[in-house]
């Protein structure tokens with residue numbers, strides 16, 4: 717079975733939903749942020765702070781291009797869509813699911829002062845507006861997550877994937 721790759725804004729629920737989905741579908745779970753941490757052995761924010769945005773994005777791409785998984789749920793970092801090579805690699809053997817969440821909800825969930833893959837003068841809203849068209853470009857399936865629990869989102873992803881698989 718193809719991988720299920722979750723993309724979306726930071727705090728949209730990719731890691732939470734990914735783990736729930738992994739249990740519900742009895743598929744393995746991988747998180748690209750955890751793979752980066754494993755390789756670098758340092759916090760992702762330290763990579764961005766110390767080495768800069770471009771270095772972080774390069775490391776993220778290197779890690780993703782090495783992924784060789786099947787039958788897995790893959791939760792990604794929110795900035796993965798900046799790399800076309802990464803997205804094409806993930807799409808080769810994966811169905812890409814965009815967890816679309818309203819800006820106000822994302823803003824409420826992210827902790828103040830959190831680092832993202834962004835230029836110094838970009839606000840969270842700038843990131844949301846910049847990334848939304850990229851998430852939509854790469855998505856095979858878009859889930860509207862507004863006012864749904866993580867469990868409801870996971871159940872919806874499962875139902876859609878099962879319906880697609882049943883239809884051939």
Ligand SMILES: Nc1ncnc2c1ncn2[C@@H]1O[C@H](COP(=O)(O)OP(=O)(O)OP(=O)(O)O)[C@@H](O)[C@H]1O
Nearest residue numbers: 725726727728729730731732793794825864865866
């Ligand atoms: N549908 C939901 N409803 C309410 N809270 C949620 C929902 N999905 C996730 N959360 C909460 O939002 C927070 C962020 O979730 P999570 O870490 O899964 O996001 P993420 O997309 O993996 O973010 P990142 O890009 O930073 O890795 C967590 O506290 C989680 O419990």
Ligand SMILES: O=C(O)C1=C[C@@H](O)[C@@H](O)[C@H](O)C1
Nearest residue numbers: 726749760793794795832833
């Ligand atoms: O959306 C982002 O810019 C990021 C999200 C996190 O998952 C990490 O991948 C990193 O902190 C960058």
Ligand SMILES: [Mg+2]
Nearest residue numbers: 730731749791
């Ligand atoms: Mg995550």
